[in-house]
Amino acid sequence: MRFTLQGAHLVDATMDVERGSVVVDGTQIQAVGQDDGAEGLRIDASDSIILPGFIEVHTHGGGGFNLHTTDVEEVRSYRRWIPTTGVTSFLVTVVGTPNALPEAQLQTAVAAIEQAHQNSSEPSAEPIGIFLEGPYISVKKRGAHPPIWLRIPDEKETERILKLTRGYLRLLTIAPELPGAHDMIRRLVEEGVTVSIGHTDSDYEQAREAIQLGITHATHCFNAMRQLEHRDPGPLAAIVQAEQVLGELIGDGVHVHPAMMDMLVRMLGSQRTVVVTDALAGAGMTDATFEFAGQQARVICGAARLEDGTLTGSVLTMDQALRNMLDMTPISLSDASGMLSLNPARSAQVKDRKALLRAGYDADLVIYDRSLQLQATICRGQVCYATDAWRQRLSLDTIKEA
Template structure:
């Protein structure tokens, strides 16, 4: 499909053009330029009432729409791929968690199969699974959050090599508590293999965190959550994260996991160029009043938050389209800066920034189209309609 989105407000992490034209040719953006009026005979979509941003990239989500990503069913991941564009997401990492007393081999095999199927069939509608995020099992018992103790494991050199072989180059991100015995060797091996290593679910102190970051850590999992807190005499890992310019930090943008004031403070500390907005969403995301299961434990949506029966927060039910609005409402950032936090910065951690996260010629045609009231109108995944309102589907299907 080739078409021109004409006269739109174009915004990404590097630009804010009040009126421009964006040309899509097949699966790529062909050109982005100041609007000069449509050419005679061109296939043009009127977008003068719209804001266009790069598609959102989810590097930390466990599911949504009733679907889990930590699954042994490839079709469940494929169903998630088809559902998630309704929230503005055009690509994501498949999150894999632990299993009782063993490595999550079946989950990893399923994730690999889903990713490789998607690459063999790029014309299928839906968001692109870019790789795997392994959140655990190498995390702290004290800061495990909703992860059951039976999932947890100690880092092991042979096990690291096994995971690398099992994931066949698709492991893009892994969360590790660096204070665990053997963690430093694991971090070195993974960094050398090109995997983004994230500090998270950790009881490490400030000095331990600084030492671990020197090994090549460039990412921090849901800052503030599941880690020692930032205190004036015990700064904890967050101070080390903020001081390390190479580390990008996640924030769950629901205003529940982190108080709105602290959300704004974190963005001020890291800067928009180092902040990654995530949902950490579970299967209940996008389903009002959902009841669902995580780690064999029943979870319920209560006042917009996913909680276990004992009240423990367990992921979220946030969606990325709402996260964008939350960041604009709660923090001091511009729309361009928010675009960086939801698209370009996660693309950097997921090793796809050379083709995703910006409105740029040669980049994947992953787009979200909003109206002036910041209501999602359409999601374009690799040049195809992933989601659209009736009005926008009609506009796009005329081409």
């Protein structure tokens, strides 16, 4: 279907146009800027802000659904739910399993991605790959990951992971101080996987050495890593100094104090900050008890905690993360778009087709009203979420033909 969203405020990481139009033809953006007068459905968006769809590179679930699962249909349910939060693409995050590689979960992730490709006409967010958060992480900085999940990097396991993920592995977190970590980093980089430093007790020198091996991403900065100190700068100083490394920030104001959120954004800048939710199945649910890979978690005061009180993944959603970043840090809407769309697209290796309002790119769009409330989400040209008002506006019987 071809349609034009007319007269909207258009914003992405590279532009901020007060009034323009977006022409969508099938799954792609056909034109951006002035209305080209082409035939097709025309929709008045003059009261709206249009941004590229959000890309989630670090989420464990939401809406009651887990991504670390052996049920392909659970991932399918998640990708149909997540557009309600403005997300149009995501990585399927897998964590550890007791005393073994999470083989069944990785195979499920592959099957879920391939199912989505085979049913590309189904309205849903696109799973663009796999994120393996561990199991090669520090016992001391494991966070909510039980010790029984953790493993030491091993050459044979590296090859096994690459075989299991069948080319869909996009991101992997590793603590580079572990024995064998350097060999694993080299091998993964060789295969085109984005390697992330995280859940690490590495010092400054160890982090610098690992970054020189090819690490280009950092998992939830400040959280589950040695802290920044004036005589012991730790991994965060090495991350900030390495211009090629993008750093995640959980944008809920709980995992990282707003003042530290502000500081990280100032240090990394708008081109290197990646906003994530690190959300669990309880995201989008106001009062819930749910599971994080076999552990019971609860929503308490806007955060997810295990039964012993340990802070685990968040219950943040990306539409709220956008508002949080604008409220808590000194950035523009264009900067925020880069942090929620373009920068994660770089780490997920889809920046050549997603995350910008540009002709030839996937028609992944989020529509906000002027008060920054989400109104609609379009995934590859299909409306996957809309408020009642926008459902009416987008329905065929109310759209005028050109």
